[in-house]
Amino acid sequence: MPIHEKSLIRPENLKTHEQLVIDGVDVSGHWSTFIEPRVVTDYNEALEEEISALPGGEHIHRCWQCGSCTNSCTVNAINEDFNPRYWIYLIRMGMESELLRDKDIIWQCVSCNKCTYACPRDVFPEGVMKATSHWLERKGHTPKSPSMHFDEVFTEQIIKTGKIEESRTIRRFFSRTKQGLFQDWMIEMVMRLLKHLPIGLLTRMGMATLIAPRTRNWSGAANAMQEYIAEQHEKQEQALTLAQLVDVAREDAAA
Numbered sequence: 001m002p003i004h005e006k007s008l009i010r011p012e013n014l015k016t017h018e019q020l021v022i023d024g025v026d027v028s029g030h031w032s033t034f035i036e037p038r039v040v041t042d043y044n045e046a047l048e049e050e051i052s053a054l055p056g057g058e059h060i061h062r063c064w065q066c067g068s069c070t071n072s073c074t075v076n077a078i079n080e081d082f083n084p085r086y087w088i089y090l091i092r093m094g095m096e097s098e099l100l101r102d103k104d105i106i107w108q109c110v111s112c113n114k115c116t117y118a119c120p121r122d123v124f125p126e127g128v129m130k131a132t133s134h135w136l137e138r139k140g141h142t143p144k145s146p147s148m149h150f151d152e153v154f155t156e157q158i159i160k161t162g163k164i165e166e167s168r169t170i171r172r173f174f175s176r177t178k179q180g181l182f183q184d185w186m187i188e189m190v191m192r193l194l195k196h197l198p199i200g201l202l203t204r205m206g207m208a209t210l211i212a213p214r215t216r217n218w219s220g221a222a223n224a225m226q227e228y229i230a231e232q233h234e235k236q237e238q239a240l241t242l243a244q245l246v247d248v249a250r251e252d253a254a255a
């Protein structure tokens, strides 16, 4: 399927002649702009299977490229390079090297799920963005993204205490992503909390920060969660390995 979005043409693929006269007509500069043809040879035929093996990517095969996800996307509204529809297209076509060109922005999905509600095919594009970010990290293409660090900190705290204590989560997230705690927005948020929240609630929040309360009899649930996470991780590893083996077998058969 041809792609017609101008934003998808890489600047280096646009060529213009500074001086060009055709049949006596001066078409220099803008008038002689053309798109350099490309030939893609390095397809990863297992790419769709690899992404769909990860949580959130399961329904990518349903996409019919309507573009509703990109049209409704919060991040696309401020950065047109952030294009879920296009990335789903690349994944389904196996165009891995093209996808990798955007590896540093895919993780910027803010999980607002506007795309999920707009999608007529129940693809769950938000899940596909998460799965793609995980795939990039597991394949060693990108370091762990801030949102992945946040997910880890959040999960660890739930497993350990059975509760979420926001200030502890934020402090650990900042420490893991090597960010200073005293950022302008953080100071502003704390000032507003101090100003607007009732003193009783603030006291309880302060105490929770100090003593990190735990849910009673939590160890059984914590063990079950850990087992489930390990089981899912194992399944995903197997699915990724299987997809790679299928790809190698296809290449061998084609050779």
Ligand code: SF4
Binding pocket: 069, 072, 073, 074, 075, 076, 084, 108, 109, 110, 111, 112, 113, 114, 115, 116, 125, 126, 129
């Ligand atoms: S969940 Fe992510 S991809 Fe979907 S609309 Fe929000 S920012 Fe865009």
Ligand code: SF4
Binding pocket: 062, 063, 064, 065, 066, 067, 068, 069, 070, 084, 085, 088, 118, 119, 120, 121, 122, 123, 124, 125
């Ligand atoms: S809205 Fe759904 S079907 Fe349409 S392009 Fe996005 S993922 Fe595909």
